Amino acid sequence: MTCQICNKNPATVHFTEIQDNRSSELHVCQACAQEKGLAPQGGMQKFSFSQLLAGMVDDMATGEEEKVGPVQCPRCGLHYTSFKETGRLGCPDCYATFQAKLRPLLRRIHGSTRHTGKHPATESESVARTRQVQRLQDELQRAIDREDFERAAELRDLIHQSDAAESRQGRPAADRP
Amino acid sequence: MDARTPDAGETKGRNGANATVDRLIARPSPWLDASGAHPAIVLSTRIRLARNLRAVPFTHRAREDELKQVIGSVERAATRASSFGGGAFLSLHDLGNVERTVLVERHLVSHELSDASRPRGLYVAPDERIAIMVNEEDHIRLQSLVSGLMLGEAWSLADQADDELDGSLEYAYHDEWGYLTACPTNAGTGLRASVLIHLSALVLTKQIDKVLKGITQMGLAVRGFYGEGTDVMGNLFQISNQTTLGLSEKETLESLERVTRQILSAEERARETLLRDAKTQIEDKVYRAYGTLRYGRTMSSQEVVNLCSAVRLGVALSLPELPPLATLNELLVLTQPAHLQRRLGKVMDPAERNVRRAELVRTILVRGGDGTGEGHRG
Numbered sequence: 001m002t003c004q005i006c007n008k009n010p011a012t013v014h015f016t017e018i019q020d021n022r023s024s025e026l027h028v029c030q031a032c033a034q035e036k037g038l039a040p041q042g043g044m045q046k047f048s049f050s051q052l053l054a055g056m057v058d059d060m061a062t063g064e065e066e067k068v069g070p071v072q073c074p075r076c077g078l079h080y081t082s083f084k085e086t087g088r089l090g091c092p093d094c095y096a097t098f099q100a101k102l103r104p105l106l107r108r109i110h111g112s113t114r115h116t117g118k119h120p121a122t123e124s125e126s127v128a129r130t131r132q133v134q135r136l137q138d139e140l141q142r143a144i145d146r147e148d149f150e151r152a153a154e155l156r157d158l159i160h161q162s163d164a165a166e167s168r169q170g171r172p173a174a175d176r177p
Numbered sequence: 178m179d180a181r182t183p184d185a186g187e188t189k190g191r192n193g194a195n196a197t198v199d200r201l202i203a204r205p206s207p208w209l210d211a212s213g214a215h216p217a218i219v220l221s222t223r224i225r226l227a228r229n230l231r232a233v234p235f236t237h238r239a240r241e242d243e244l245k246q247v248i249g250s251v252e253r254a255a256t257r258a259s260s261f262g263g264g265a266f267l268s269l270h271d272l273g274n275v276e277r278t279v280l281v282e283r284h285l286v287s288h289e290l291s292d293a294s295r296p297r298g299l300y301v302a303p304d305e306r307i308a309i310m311v312n313e314e315d316h317i318r319l320q321s322l323v324s325g326l327m328l329g330e331a332w333s334l335a336d337q338a339d340d341e342l343d344g345s346l347e348y349a350y351h352d353e354w355g356y357l358t359a360c361p362t363n364a365g366t367g368l369r370a371s372v373l374i375h376l377s378a379l380v381l382t383k384q385i386d387k388v389l390k391g392i393t394q395m396g397l398a399v400r401g402f403y404g405e406g407t408d409v410m411g412n413l414f415q416i417s418n419q420t421t422l423g424l425s426e427k428e429t430l431e432s433l434e435r436v437t438r439q440i441l442s443a444e445e446r447a448r449e450t451l452l453r454d455a456k457t458q459i460e461d462k463v464y465r466a467y468g469t470l471r472y473g474r475t476m477s478s479q480e481v482v483n484l485c486s487a488v489r490l491g492v493a494l495s496l497p498e499l500p501p502l503a504t505l506n507e508l509l510v511l512t513q514p515a516h517l518q519r520r521l522g523k524v525m526d527p528a529e530r531n532v533r534r535a536e537l538v539r540t541i542l543v544r545g546g547d548g549t550g551e552g553h554r555g
Contacts, residue, residue: 090235145242
């Protein structure tokens, strides 16, 4: 069984709540349990188990969707109920978080759940380098914004080095015809 | 509204943004030049691609500083891309109400983007054929806009620009669900392809409801002149795909092209019927509309759009002594409230606008151009 929050690591922490003769379960990995304050060794006070499970109970009643993920996105904190109200997901990770719910929804909307169109360029060396430069420039801007000029100078040097490497090896990826 | 004295940077930003709007407004939108295939019936073709940056929550969940980062990243990536050669970035925050609405009227930004309460921007190429709305519902809404029924060309423009941006940016993408978007209705290709089509004969012959029903049964959507949630006016309909997951871009475009050509044929047949069975009535309708445009002394923008629709039908039917299609297209945008106010350099109430609008329409029709007196490619 994989963690219902990150959907990656094996679930090693298991919760069961019994309320009104209905039992609800949550299976998560140690890391997610600690991050969400669910770990048994303390931090329980911030955690509202019934709140987290409210949506899941609803989902479990629908049978087919028993393996519904957590109702809150671990990255952006969006609740599934909020998505139901606004129709907007909070971040790219919401797709994985809510996938059990989203799959039937996507099928209803599009008649399919599998993308068959174009995809981003694979990380060829030149694409990787251009993206790396862009990352450095983004970080440089952030450093300037917070007036961290020491870091900004370092980043500027790194950008110069990357640019020099690029011109030694030909035109940048973004200039491809 | 803002009682603070703007600092030098803000003033510079505003001046730059206003200068860019001035440059745009100095000439008609190129997508209105009545070039391309079937321009008498299909005014324009638009491709929109929704993209998001992997590292940042979607616009409505992102913090203000994250949205500013997105703007910076997209601006740098677009500056690097040849698709936007010589383009300019506009922060919506730097523009006044009138200027923001000018961009909406030119179909460069959506109503959502024109709300400048959060960091939002527009990166636009000088010919306006390609642009990026930054921090709309998705971080990136890349759009190409061309005259006539030109799905292939519009797609090439958008596809190339998308590839170039992808060379610099890390898009949110999933092997199964494709490009990830704030709203799952756009996930997959993130592609919305649409055509703006003039169906006056189908409306006059009362076949339009049947046709629109057929379009929606084919899985396509129909909207008004200014997109989602807007009314149909001047018999102008926007037809677009709905599905973005499970169909490739090529299949989506082919399906829209096929349906559009069927509608086009139906409209052409209805026009032939009108000309055969009600020639005098049609001519009367066309020339009365032209007479009102040419000599009227006060008119609302809605009225101009409707009158242009009738004259447009006349042009398509090759009736003599009518203005060229490009002039009629330009009237649609240049007579909208914000364009009119920006051109005359003052905010006016609707009654004054209606008088000034009628003057502008007369000027444009007499000169056969955009009313600047600088001639017209005709």
